Amino acid sequence: MMLELVGLSRVVDGEVRELIHKSYVLGNLADKYEPINPFIELAEDADTMLRMAVDHAIFRNLSADERTAFLKQWKVIPTHRQMTILAGHVGWGS
Numbered sequence: 001m002m003l004e005l006v007g008l009s010r011v012v013d014g015e016v017r018e019l020i021h022k023s024y025v026l027g028n029l030a031d032k033y034e035p036i037n038p039f040i041e042l043a044e045d046a047d048t049m050l051r052m053a054v055d056h057a058i059f060r061n062l063s064a065d066e067r068t069a070f071l072k073q074w075k076v077i078p079t080h081r082q083m084t085i086l087a088g089h090v091g092w093g094s
Contacts, residue, residue, distance in 0.1 A: 006069040008089060010061040011054060017090050019050040023083065024092040047083065054086070 005011075012020070023046040030039035058067055058074075074082065 005073050005085070007058075007062045007066045008070070008085075010066075011057045011070065012086065012089055013057050013061060016050070016053045016057050016086070019046065019053050020086050020090050020092060022046045023050045024087050050083070050086070051079075054082075 023043065026039055026043040026046045030037055030043040033039055058070060062070055077085065
């Protein structure tokens, strides 16, 4: 079981929430279209934008101490698991 990430609810602000949705939808579309897939590049771009928005939200919404605690936990989580945690936090995904 994953421990509650310190400050996750404040990192997932409106911008991050919208990008989680976009990333989730495009990722699902990319997974379903084979062999010619028009969604792969869009899904990758959405994931990049989401990671950047999370980084900005961490600095915008958390104090220095909270940021340190959050990043200590966040950085040890693999990227694909981070995306799963974010999607789960907003009710998307499993």
